Amino acid sequence: MPAPQQAVDQQDIWKDKEMRAFAIALISHALARLNAGEQNFTTDCVPENERIVDGHPVGPGIAGSVLTKLQHANLVRPIGVVSYGIFYQRREKSSRPSAKTRYLNVYQLTSRASAMEFLHRHCVEVSPGQLDFQTI
Numbered sequence: 712m713p714a715p716q717q718a719v720d721q722q723d724i725w726k727d728k729e730m731r732a733f734a735i736a737l738i739s740h741a742l743a744r745l746n747a748g749e750q751n752f753t754t755d756c757v758p759e760n761e762r763i764v765d766g767h768p769v770g771p772g773i774a775g776s777v778l779t780k781l782q783h784a785n786l787v788r789p790i791g792v793v794s795y796g797i798f799y800q801r802r803e804k805s806s807r808p809s810a811k812t813r814y815l816n817v818y819q820l821t822s823r824a825s826a827m828e829f830l831h832r833h834c835v836e837v838s839p840g841q842l843d844f845q846t847i
Contacts, residue, residue, distance in 0.1 A: 722773060
């Protein structure tokens with residue numbers, strides 16, 4: 712069985728198109744939520760119709776691999792609490808009917824500017840949204 716990072720790397724090599732599409736969709740929707748005043752998000756923010764690439768559904772491991780890469784790139788950070796020196800990530804019940812009783816980790820964008828730059832580099836049109844002096 713491969714180590715966790717090896718599994719992410721394998722997804723990236725063999726399913727790069729799916730990973731890129733999901734990353735772009737996730738950052739786009741997380742930024743839209745931020746512009747609407749909601750800082751936190753889960754992978755549920757990506758609708759079902761955007762979880763299909765070339766007629767095939769994006770596999771369940773893609774979301775986790777994408778989030779790992781986005782954390783390493785300092786685009787997203789997990790939300791949670793530290794108790795007695797141990798970090799416990801916040802989780803929410805998935806709202807997608809196909810997820811049944813699955814719980815999802817909660818994240819925040821590290822900054823609006825980084826999210827916009829990521830989308831810009833992937834040729835996604837971005838509206839500036841709420842431009843204020845608040846940093847996230």
